[in-house]
Amino acid sequence: MPIFRTTREIERQIDEFLDALSKGALVFRDAVAAYLAGNGTDFAQKLRILEELETRADRLSRDVESSLYSQSLIPEHRGDVLALLEHSDDIIDRAKNCLQRFDVERPVIPQQWHDHYRRLAEAVFRCVEAVVMASRRFFREAESVSDFLYQVHHYEGEADQIGLELRRQIFADPDLELGHRQHLRYFADGIDRVADMAEDVADRLAIYSLKRRL
Secondary structure (H helix, E strand, O other), X not given: OOOOXXXXXXXXXHHHHHHHHHHHHHHHHHHHHHHHOOOHHHHHXXXXXXHHHHHHHHHHHHHHHXXXXXXXXXXXXXXXXXXXXXXXXXXXXXXXXXXXXXXXXOOOOOHHHHHHHHHHHHHHHHHHHHHHHHHHHHHHOHHHOHHHHHHHHHHXXXXXXXXXXXXXXXXXXXXXXXXHHHHHHXXXXXXXXXXXXXXXXXXXXXXXXXXXXX
């Protein structure tokens, strides 16, 4: 059964929130690609879009919280819903902060690792997209959430493997100064961390959906 059976406005707000999260992941992936391509104008535009999406997601999360309390809706599931939105909002916030650090620190990424960074950002996008799909199912058909959770874990594991290989290659390069190696590692970790946060949400979804079925 859908978690909301009478309140279409909250359904709309949650759908818009998840839309912002999904689009944010796509923009994040494309922004990393734009940075690697040296397209500063495109990168700056995508950073602005992601900042706007993060602001929108924050507002929608607050609107849902206000509606749940003011209308005394689903008290038995309210805490889980609000926690899910809060931790999902952290994903897009982390992605925004990562891009802002790219914008401020301007890491110099050697060409031989561009493909690793691109594939890492792609795995992050796929991971977040899977958790968005799982979240949509949670609100409409909780018993099918697990159909998407395995995808989240798959892409998070893929991101971990790409990041590990990237770090291994960076620190094995004798031509790089230690400070440059650490800087490159820092940005690889920053991208990978977005997938880690998506997996955290997936773990929570697994528990919340089980509780709904009990």
